[in-house]
Amino acid sequence: MASSFKQEAHQLLVIPGPIEVADDVLYANAHPSMSHMSPMFAGVFQDCLTKMKQVLYTEVGQPFLVAGSGTLGWDMAAANLVEPGENVLVLNTGYFGDSFAECLQVYGAKVDQLGAPVGDKPTVQQIEEALQKKKYKMLTFTHVDTSTGVLSDAKEICAAVKRVSPDTLTALDGVCSVGSEEIRMDDWGVDIVIGASQKGLGVPPGLCVVCASPKAITAFKNRKAAPTSYFASWNKWLPVMEAYGKGAAAYFATPPVQLIYALQASLATMTTKSPSLEERFALHRESSRKIKDTIQSWGLSLVTLNSDAAANGMTAVYTPEGLQPSAIVPRMLKRGVVVAAGLHSEIKTRYFRIGHMGLTAVDKSRGDVDTILKALKESLEEAGYKCKA
């Protein structure tokens, strides 16, 4: 039915976000205008808040849904949870670690970064040592760094914080993991999850999705200095989200009404229909395994150095020796498959990225995984590379 929207042939969008969006979600995004203050819309917003908690396995978390992008979630964490001069430890697994660190510094945080070679991640031992050396208000990590495809072990990191520095807040940048990777906020002790609508949640971009633990909310309420942002201030948003959480409308700035309807449609699929949430995560792992195994069997290398630290919703692949991404990406496009060029400055001319979140990973009847692999193999061979196996 979505064909009526297409003015040209639709190309399969398999970058690490935005991702393919289901027809019912696109329809919801075309919902006729509704007042953001109407009881009907308040019920929809409430439903989204409730279901976001389900997706993040939290009973006690406080979700925030605000017009913006995932980046705005960094501002929220930086402006509301850290006071100027406080220390923050940033675990860096790629481009987005650098950027989050920069954002924190804009708000006055003193940032130490704990990095790793491209494709790798800091070890638990390194994290524990860093936490022992200095008192940190917050530790941040990129759950999936979209520039490298490295998956951080959220459970392990939060456990290390709990052991060594239990007062430290844990911030999970889940922009490229919410909906595609398991995140158990309450069990693991994640204090803030930062996400966006256009990745694993399967919704068009334009919505910043954040969830804060009671510990994070308490830290916010105990601030000495007022937050140094207006649009990102929880002083403004917390009462609004609390009201919508009870099914009542409240106003600070106009919410992106249609995107909230779209999120509701996608969350309904994610939380109530078969496959279950757990099965969805398993399907992401399965699709990822198939893509990574196949590509490696052809003789190509992944950017992620350890298979247990590889994202399940995307794959970063080195091009074969002598081929630039510009030899592959346009050839994929010619075959109707949109993949992404590199983003990490150190290796930018040597790799490309494939997204496989949401529909592409979960709905096998679409055959997206096979479409991607077929187009990639043809593109590689057309570019002169002979695939092994």
Place this chain on the structure above:
Amino acid sequence: MASSFKQEAHQLLVIPGPIEVADDVLYANAHPSMSHMSPMFAGVFQDCLTKMKQVLYTEVGQPFLVAGSGTLGWDMAAANLVEPGENVLVLNTGYFGDSFAECLQVYGAKVDQLGAPVGDKPTVQQIEEALQKKKYKMLTFTHVDTSTGVLSDAKEICAAVKRVSPDTLTALDGVCSVGSEEIRMDDWGVDIVIGASQKGLGVPPGLCVVCASPKAITAFKNRKAAPTSYFASWNKWLPVMEAYGKGAAAYFATPPVQLIYALQASLATMTTKSPSLEERFALHRESSRKIKDTIQSWGLSLVTLNSDAAANGMTAVYTPEGLQPSAIVPRMLKRGVVVAAGLHSEIKTRYFRIGHMGLTAVDKSRGDVDTILKALKESLEEAGYKCKA
């Protein structure tokens, strides 16, 4: 055709934003997923930037289109154009003056407010006197204050600034005026226009629309201190907008792709089809005149005290003596017409607000103005008020 989206009867949305959205714009908002980095999308973005300049009558302005709401535009003005400790003069014509002032203070501005009784606005003489007394980095005014329906005279204000304090930047909060009121940025000397998608632009909410003059961009570039926001920083957004302006994609944070398509659809109607932009503004004035004259002929009073200072896209109306807004608004709703309760704290229990922007004002074949007036008359009479005339 939009009927396929309706799960329940659609109620006419005539609050002061969000407004009714045309079917082709809703369809565009359901556009299948596209890469924000694709040349095809970059062309759409470029088209939006070009047409936004047409709507604001500027050749030299630099538009910014960012996921967010109008409120984010305040953060942009405050974080990029004012340095901590600098003076800002806020002309206050209602709720949104207070809020903009608060936002400016969050970013360290020293704010003086020049107010007026509810429903009125500061005089040119008062503005000139204030500008003579102190050196201001920026003067801000709410073009249409949605809480009172007061229309500021943008041309007159900018002329006063030019006469008395030509270095002072002029900031026009056009959230409730862009698209429904004439704004001639270049001719009048407006340095920053702050708008949003869901009002006169006739697009769903979720897009912050800003346009800056060369003088504003120069003031930004000459800052001594870095902007104290990350998500709202023009250091990040200016190169992105400059790239899209040339038809090339660039990345800081993911744009709300579908909303950009929706904006393109609405701007195409606003700038290229009949009625022309000038005729659209005239139709807004005409619809407004009809609504205001009719309501006053029934014996009701408007919140705006002077007819030449009344918005053309909305009307704020005092309820008849003895009737609360709660006697009117639900009765309108029962008749399928959604109007808004009051917002200004001083008069909140004594008035309500009607929006008449975009389709409702321009497309006479819809009959929205008559629908509003009929429902209002019936509601008033049902509540026991006898309409005069």
